[in-house]
Amino acid sequence: MDLDLNILRQDLAGKFIGHPFHYYPEIGSTNDEAFRLGLQGAAEGTAIFADSQNTGKGRMQRVWHSPAGVNIYTSVILRPSFDAARAPQISLAAGVAAAEMMDFYFPNQIHLKWPNDILIGGKKVCGILTQMKTSGSGIDFVVVGIGINVNSRYDQFPEDIRDIATSLSIVSGRTMAREELIIHLYENMAKWYRELAKSGFGAIREKWLSLSPMIGHRVSVGFGVETISGKAVGLGEDGSLMLCTAENGIIKVLAGDATILKRG
Ligand code: BTN
Numbered sequence: 444m445d446l447d448l449n450i451l452r453q454d455l456a457g458k459f460i461g462h463p464f465h466y467y468p469e470i471g472s473t474n475d476e477a478f479r480l481g482l483q484g485a486a487e488g489t490a491i492f493a494d495s496q497n498t499g500k501g502r503m504q505r506v507w508h509s510p511a512g513v514n515i516y517t518s519v520i521l522r523p524s525f526d527a528a529r530a531p532q533i534s535l536a537a538g539v540a541a542a543e544m545m546d547f548y549f550p551n552q553i554h555l556k557w558p559n560d561i562l563i564g565g566k567k568v569c570g571i572l573t574q575m576k577t578s579g580s581g582i583d584f585v586v587v588g589i590g591i592n593v594n595s596r597y598d599q600f601p602e603d604i605r606d607i608a609t610s611l612s613i614v615s616g617r618t619m620a621r622e623e624l625i626i627h628l629y630e631n632m633a634k635w636y637r638e639l640a641k642s643g644f645g646a647i648r649e650k651w652l653s654l655s656p657m658i659g660h661r662v663s664v665g666f667g668v669e670t671i672s673g674k675a676v677g678l679g680e681d682g683s684l685m686l687c688t689a690e691n692g693i694i695k696v697l698a699g700d701a702t703i704l705k706r707g
Contacts, residue, residue, distance in 0.1 A: 444512065444594065446494060450622045460519055460629040460636075461490045469511070471498040474572055474588040477518035481576060481584040487522040490629065499590065502559075502572055503700070508601055513594040514610070515621055519632060521585045523640060527577045530585060531682025531697075532644045533636070534559055534573040537587045539650045540631035541569050544624065545591075546654070549614065555655040557662075557675075557684045557701045561591075566609035568592050589628070594618050648678050657703060662686070666699035675701075 448466055455461035463486070470476055470493040477491045493516045499507035509516050521533060538559040545561065545568070546553045554562045561569035569591045576583040592610035600608050611619050638646055652658055663672040664684065673686030676693060683695035 444618055444621070446492075447622055451492075451625060454622075454626050455490075455629065458488070458629065459633040460488045461626070463489050465489070465491045467491070467493040469493065469495050469497065470516075472496055472500050472588075473516050473518040474500055474574055474586050477520050477586040477588070478574060478576070481520050481586060485520050485584075487520060487584075488633075489520045490517060491519075492517045492625065500572055500588070501570055501590075507570060507572075507590050508604070509590070510595060510599050513596075513599070515589065515591040515593055515625060515628070517625065517628075518586050518588040519629070521587060521636060523582050523585065523636075525582070525640075526580055527575065527582050528580075528681060529644075530573065530575050530582060531558070532639055532647065532680075533585050533587065534571060535644075535651055535678070535682050536635040536639050536647045537571055537573070537589065537632060539647055539654065540635045541571065541589055541591065541628060542654045543635075543650070544627045544631050545569070545611070547627065548611070548619070548624075552614070553654065555651060556703075557655065557657055557678070558682065558698070563609060563611070563614050566607055567604075568609055568611060568614075587632070591624065591628075593621055593624060644680055651678060657684075657701065661704040662701050663704055664696050664699040664701045671696060671699075672704065 473491045473493050495511035496509035499509035501507040542561050559571040572588040575585040594612040595610040657675045662675045673688035676687045677685040683697050
């Protein structure tokens with residue numbers, strides 16, 4: 444379904460996130476383009492949107508499969524005035540914003556998996572890749588890249604991820620208008636980012652925890668060849684996953700891929 448740029452431009456005019464709005468029918472990666480624009484001084488709230496990506500980037504050097512005309516591939520430039528150590532909070536706030544947007548259309552079906560995967564029916568429907576340019580201990584700018592599988596068909600996913608990824612239309616059985624989702628996403632991002640800047644991480648952490656089934660369960664977190672297992676007991680102020688491990692008590696995990704091992 445073609446994207447109606449007039450609807451988007453009209454609605455986004457004057458908004459905090461999405462104005463200016465740069466649209467590309469095809470691009471390497473919206474994150475790379477946002478980073479380039481960030482270096483040139485692009486304003487906070489600038490959004491980049493592509494209809495397809497040739498070299499879409501995922502976390503941990505993975506590829507983000509980005510077929511044309513069906514999904515959301517967007518990156519937003521933010522210029523927070525706080526310390527670089529707080530950057531993971533921005534990423535988690537974006538996860539909350541995207542999950543809350545999808546929860547509106549799929550009530551009680553959306554779950555967050557640390558750090559920032561969004562799942563529906565246990566399968567990944569959205570991923571977030573945050574990159575930043577620091578200046579001293581501060582942040583020059585942050586690029587928050589969000590990929591949402593909106594209308595991808597089952598056969599459009601590469602075979603190796605067909606059973607672990609899904610799209611909103613596979614779940615709902617209907618094609619969804621990307622314009623409405625994008626506008627809703629940017630509004631939520633503005634809301635949670637302002638909350639973070641004004642009042643700190645507390646409300647974001649609370650919302651994140653309410654949307655995540657991980658806490659209280661045994662999880663394993665893999666990073667390269669290493670795996671740590673323990674009971675997930677909380678989300679640290681630095682965005683870390685707090686695990687209670689048999690060997691070392693409570694530890695903070697800062698990066699990796701988490702899997703829930705069992706319920707209970
Ligand atoms: C993940 O691995 O879960 C993160 C995926 C992030 C994908 C999005 S799509 C828009 C933006 N541009 C990119 O190249 N990556 C992010």
